[in-house]
Amino acid sequence: MVEGLKQGDEAAFKTIVETWQNMVYNTALGIVQNQEDAEDIAQEVFVQVYQSINSFKGESKFSTWLYRITVTKSLDHERKKKRKKRFAFVRSLFGEQNEVLINPPDFNHPGVTLDNKENAAVLFKAISELPENQRLAFTLNKVEGLSYQEVSEVMDTTVSSVESLMHRAKNNLRKKLEDHYNKGK
Amino acid sequence: MSRQTDTGKKITDALESLEGIQRAEPAPWFFTRVKAKLERERHNIWETTGSYMARPAIAIAGLLFILCINAFIVFQKDTTDPIPSYAVQNTDEEIVLTASNTSFSYDYENIEP
Numbered sequence: 001m002v003e004g005l006k007q008g009d010e011a012a013f014k015t016i017v018e019t020w021q022n023m024v025y026n027t028a029l030g031i032v033q034n035q036e037d038a039e040d041i042a043q044e045v046f047v048q049v050y051q052s053i054n055s056f057k058g059e060s061k062f063s064t065w066l067y068r069i070t071v072t073k074s075l076d077h078e079r080k081k082k083r084k085k086r087f088a089f090v091r092s093l094f095g096e097q098n099e100v101l102i103n104p105p106d107f108n109h110p111g112v113t114l115d116n117k118e119n120a121a122v123l124f125k126a127i128s129e130l131p132e133n134q135r136l137a138f139t140l141n142k143v144e145g146l147s148y149q150e151v152s153e154v155m156d157t158t159v160s161s162v163e164s165l166m167h168r169a170k171n172n173l174r175k176k177l178e179d180h181y182n183k184g185k
Numbered sequence: 186m187s188r189q190t191d192t193g194k195k196i197t198d199a200l201e202s203l204e205g206i207q208r209a210e211p212a213p214w215f216f217t218r219v220k221a222k223l224e225r226e227r228h229n230i231w232e233t234t235g236s237y238m239a240r241p242a243i244a245i246a247g248l249l250f251i252l253c254i255n256a257f258i259v260f261q262k263d264t265t266d267p268i269p270s271y272a273v274q275n276t277d278e279e280i281v282l283t284a285s286n287t288s289f290s291y292d293y294e295n296i297e298p
Contacts, residue, residue, distance in 0.1 A: 017216045025215075026208040039211055039218075046219045047226060111207035119195075119202035126199075142203045170200070177196045 002062060005053045017046050023063070023144070024070050026111070030143035031074035031136070033107035033124055041073050048073075060153065067154040071136060078132075109143070126176040134169035137162050 001019075004012025024045050029038035048069055056065055106121040107128075127135055133155070140151045141162075148162045155162065226233070237243060 014216055017219055021215050022208045022210050025211040029209050035209075038209075039215075042211055042215070043219050043222045047223050050223060051226075109206065110209045112202065113205055116202040116204075119199040120206075123199045123202050143206060144208075145206075173200060174196055177199050178192060181192045181195050 002053065002056065002058075005050070013050055016049065020063070020066055021046075024066060027067060027070045027140070027144050028074045029109065030139040031071070032077055033109075033128060035110075037077060038074075041070070041077060044073055045070050064150075064153050067140075068156075071140075071154060075132060075136070122177065122180060123173070126173050126180065129176060130169055130172055134165050134172065137165040138169040138173075141166060 001012050001015055005016060021042065025038055025042040028041040028045070029035065032038055032041065045066070049066065056062070107124045108117055108121055109124065112120040127138060130138065136155065137151055140146045140154060141148065146154070148159050148166070152159045152162045238247070
């Protein structure tokens with residue numbers, strides 16, 4: 001498949017897209033928590049795969065390479081979004097309120113079971129407030145179902161670092177969830 | 186006490202809410218949209234060129250190249266032999282002599298009206 005794509009074979013590219021589209025889309029969705037944005041990012045990922053397939057040397061698994069591209073583009077998207085929010089906030093301090101900032105509704109992941117939807121929405125909100133690395137490790141492990149070993153390969157770090165990130169992520173999530181549920185009382 | 190237990194249970198439920206989560210799938214005809222996006226990018230030559238030139242390595246290499254050419258021109262100018270000072274010192278006498286020794290001659294006798 002990969003060799004075929006390197007030769008410019010469109011059928012090979014189609015096979016690659018169809019084989020990996022769910023993985024790429026789901027990973028992006030878990031990070032950006034918006035279906036439209038995840039779709040855009042997934043498209044960009046495959047465009048980049050097509051354009052830079054020759055840079056894939058096979059030193060890592062193809063899936064690992066694909067995960068890394070997806071994660072990079074998703075995190076870039078999140079950073080851009082944060083910058084926009086910060087800029088809009090600063091502008092609002094100066095009385096420029098051209099852009100109405102609407103708080104996005106709670107994110108509902110389509111793959112969550114029905115009886116867990118409400119709790120999952122609260123959890124995703126808390127995940128979105130985690131530091132980047134913790135958020136990434138937690139999402140790859142819980143949303144994509146990757147093992148700590150696989151997460152470490154994607155994040156290019158050690159398994160013990162991933163364990164530490166997960167431990168801190170869970171502690172932070174507990175605190176945020178506690179605040180959320182206590183506020184609601 | 187029971188409130189704390191209640192909150193604790195909610196927190197645990199929330200943390201476990203992603204158990205059994207299924208992978209989300211993109212909308213149908215995803216490959217068609219990817220192909221269309223590729224085509225749009227292919228036609229956008231300027232954007233591609235710009236993004237290529239904006240790469241730090243390319244931009245720095247280009248800048249260094251221009252600086253090297255500039256330095257080459259400047260140093261080449263400095264190292265060419267300067268005209269000796271005695272050769273450029275034209276006295277008024279030499280200028281007059283030079284003027285009278287010019288190759289063309291003005292025929293005073295055969296001037297046509």
